[in-house]
Amino acid sequence: MPPYEFDPNAPIYLQIIGEIKKRSVRGVYSPGSKLPSVRDMAREMGVNPNTMARAYAELEREGFVFTRRGQGSFVTENRRKIEAEKRKLAQSAVARFVAEVGELDLSGEQIADLLRDIEEDLT
Amino acid sequence: MPPYEFDPNAPIYLQIIGEIKKRSVRGVYSPGSKLPSVRDMAREMGVNPNTMARAYAELEREGFVFTRRGQGSFVTENRRKIEAEKRKLAQSAVARFVAEVGELDLSGEQIADLLRDIEEDLT
Amino acid sequence: MPPYEFDPNAPIYLQIIGEIKKRSVRGVYSPGSKLPSVRDMAREMGVNPNTMARAYAELEREGFVFTRRGQGSFVTENRRKIEAEKRKLAQSAVARFVAEVGELDLSGEQIADLLRDIEEDLT
Amino acid sequence: MPPYEFDPNAPIYLQIIGEIKKRSVRGVYSPGSKLPSVRDMAREMGVNPNTMARAYAELEREGFVFTRRGQGSFVTENRRKIEAEKRKLAQSAVARFVAEVGELDLSGEQIADLLRDIEEDLT
DNA sequence: GTGGTCTAGACCACA
DNA sequence: GTGGTCTAGACCACC
Numbered sequence: 035m036p037p038y039e040f041d042p043n044a045p046i047y048l049q050i051i052g053e054i055k056k057r058s059v060r061g062v063y064s065p066g067s068k069l070p071s072v073r074d075m076a077r078e079m080g081v082n083p084n085t086m087a088r089a090y091a092e093l094e095r096e097g098f099v100f101t102r103r104g105q106g107s108f109v110t111e112n113r114r115k116i117e118a119e120k121r122k123l124a125q126s127a128v129a130r131f132v133a134e135v136g137e138l139d140l141s142g143e144q145i146a147d148l149l150r151d152i153e154e155d156l157t
Numbered sequence: 158m159p160p161y162e163f164d165p166n167a168p169i170y171l172q173i174i175g176e177i178k179k180r181s182v183r184g185v186y187s188p189g190s191k192l193p194s195v196r197d198m199a200r201e202m203g204v205n206p207n208t209m210a211r212a213y214a215e216l217e218r219e220g221f222v223f224t225r226r227g228q229g230s231f232v233t234e235n236r237r238k239i240e241a242e243k244r245k246l247a248q249s250a251v252a253r254f255v256a257e258v259g260e261l262d263l264s265g266e267q268i269a270d271l272l273r274d275i276e277e278d279l280t
Numbered sequence: 281m282p283p284y285e286f287d288p289n290a291p292i293y294l295q296i297i298g299e300i301k302k303r304s305v306r307g308v309y310s311p312g313s314k315l316p317s318v319r320d321m322a323r324e325m326g327v328n329p330n331t332m333a334r335a336y337a338e339l340e341r342e343g344f345v346f347t348r349r350g351q352g353s354f355v356t357e358n359r360r361k362i363e364a365e366k367r368k369l370a371q372s373a374v375a376r377f378v379a380e381v382g383e384l385d386l387s388g389e390q391i392a393d394l395l396r397d398i399e400e401d402l403t
Numbered sequence: 404m405p406p407y408e409f410d411p412n413a414p415i416y417l418q419i420i421g422e423i424k425k426r427s428v429r430g431v432y433s434p435g436s437k438l439p440s441v442r443d444m445a446r447e448m449g450v451n452p453n454t455m456a457r458a459y460a461e462l463e464r465e466g467f468v469f470t471r472r473g474q475g476s477f478v479t480e481n482r483r484k485i486e487a488e489k490r491k492l493a494q495s496a497v498a499r500f501v502a503e504v505g506e507l508d509l510s511g512e513q514i515a516d517l518l519r520d521i522e523e524d525l526t
Numbered sequence: 527g528t529g530g531t532c533t534a535g536a537c538c539a540c541a
Numbered sequence: 542g543t544g545g546t547c548t549a550g551a552c553c554a555c556c
Contacts, residue, residue: 045546060262071528082548087529103292104528104556120261127257128271132278134250138243139183145279148251149272155255156268168539205541291554306508328556366507373503374517378524380496384489385429391525394497395518401501402514414531441544451533456544473541473543 038079046081050089053079055098058109059120066111069099169204173212176202178221181232182243189234192222292327296335299325301344304355305366312357315345407448415450419458422448424467427478428489435480438468 040046057063069090070078076086090107093099098115101107110116135148163172180186192213193201199209213230216222221238224230233239258271286292303309315336316324322332336353339345344361347353356362381394409415426432438459439447445455459476462468467484470476479485504517 047546056260060260072530073528084549085547087531088546090529101529102556103530104554106528123261124258124263124267124271125274127254128274128278130257131250131254132275135247136279137179137183138246140243140247142280144247148247149276151251152255153272155251156258157265170540207541211540293555302506306506330556334555366509369507370504370509370513370517373500374520374524377496377500378521381493381525383425383429384492386493388526390493394493395522397494397497398501399518401497402505403511416531440542442542453534454532456546457531459544470544471541472545473539475543 038081047085047089047092050079050081050086051092054089054093055119055123058098058116059123063109065109065113065116067109068105069107069109071106163204170208170212170215173202173204173209174215177212177216178242178246181221181239182246186232188232188236188239190232191228192230192232194229286327293331293335293338296325296327296332297338300335300339301365301369304344304362305369309355311355311359311362313355314351315353315355317352407450416454416458416461419448419450419455420461423458423462424488424492427467427485428492432478434478434482434485436478437474438476438478440475 040049054063054069058065063069069075072086072090073083075090076083079086090099090101094101094107097112098110098119099107100110135145140148163169177186177192181188186192192198195209195213196206199206202209213222213224217224217230221233221242222230223233258268263271286295300309300315304311309315315321318332318336319329322329325332336345336347340347340353344356344365345353346356381391386394409418423432423438427434432438438444441455441459442452444459445452448455459468459470463470463476466481467479467488468476469479504514509517
């Protein structure tokens with residue numbers, strides 16, 4: 035378990051935001067539950083607390099997280115918001131895949147092959 | 158064709174490289190054919206010529222494009238290289254999709270829905 | 281009366297102090313009268329008793345409130361002090377308004393409009 | 404001309420945002436014009452460039468400013484947006500004044516006095 | 527203990 | 542030159 039693996043070509047704080055959203059969507063953090071403190075989470079992911087604070091602040095701006103002064107940050111209690119995020123993540127994965135593959139001018143057979151690959155990998 | 162749409166959060170020259178590769182893979186630029194000059198392509202895509210030059214340089218470094226002094230830049234004549242690029246793009250699209258969706262903890266049914274969406278969109 | 285509405289971006293205890301002063305100025309709490317206990321007031325305003333205790337302490341430091349051991353906290357009996365507070369609050373409201381509006385470079389007509397708005401709202 | 408005067412009880416970056424908006428509203432920065440660079444403005448106002456960058460980022464998030472990579476930040480070209488800001492600033496000054504004064508339970512005469520004070524000061 | 531803000535200084539990609 | 546990001550370390554108010 036390394037400190038964490040970040041893509042050096044994308045802002046770390048954005049990757050953290052994505053990670054926290056995914057964890058919430060998977061139920062690792064349940065609705066309304068307290069997130070680790072900025073400092074703890076920063077230690078866990080091996081980043082500077084400032085960077086983590088920025089990620090938390092952005093999540094709060096989006097309404098995905100709320101903060102109680104002196105108590106910490108919490109995942110939204112709004113299950114719909116989390117469900118919506120889940121759908122959004124799934125749909126944007128679909129959209130990106132379709133866009134990328136659509137530009138390659140593949141034959142029907144080639145596309146079928148790709149879909150078979152995906153099915154295998156996802157089960 | 159509009160000046161072009163770039164994601165302002167990712168390096169433009171990388172997006173250009175991707176675009177030129179995709180055009181080659183689709184046969185818009187056939188193997189060995191001459192690419193538009195840096196200046197023309199920059200104008201077409203609404204980009205600073207410096208940025209375009211950097212994209213061409215990178216494509217040349219990868220061997221995907223070669224330059225004949227005084228004549229301009231050309232797509233590689235190596236059809237295998239282009240085919241390999243096509244496969245690589247397709248496979249990396251698959252890999253990314255699988256990675257993204259795998260992190261969402263979806264049910265088998267939800268996954269099937271996504272695959273259906275993709276199939277529809279790609280035909 | 282709802283738990284109370286506080287601006288989460290400003291110290292709560294300061295907002296409480298302001299609220300208690302305003303109540304005194306309006307005569308909700310008359311000079312020399314007993315204030316609700318820290319605990320009761322905290323419950324009324326939906327606030328941590330620590331926070332309320334801090335507000336009371338600050339009000340006492342300013343001489344706006346005094347405490348009799350074992351009996352509780354009381355609004356000052358000094359009517360002048362309360363009148364002075366009233367004038368001070370009114371004058372600082374005027375000063376702030378003038379400062380804010382003065383920076384906007386409004387026309388005489390626009391200013392007149394604002395004054396008309398105020399007059400309407402205050403009657 | 405001191406480096407600048409900030410209220411130590413409010414976040415500097417918020418005060419900077421307000422200052423830049425007011426300048427735009429007054430026409431000090433006209434629509435579409437380039438703002439001083441983050442570094443220059445930071446020097447002018449005597450704050451750390453990071454703090455200024457945060458203010459600029461926030462202004463961009465609000466759509467009040469836009470940024471061209473490598474070229475700098477610019478006031479929105481949307482005159483309506485600037486006019487709307489002007490109205491918003493004036494109206495919120497009115498609203499605050501009305502709220503503050505309304506809680507003091509003043510007599511009609513006292514209110515008239517305050518309005519006279521304001522009128523004097525603003526002309 | 528918590529998050530919020532600020533400074534300082536550094537590096538980077540982009541134009 | 543521009544803005545964007547990150548680290549480091551500090552201080553603060555609030556709970």
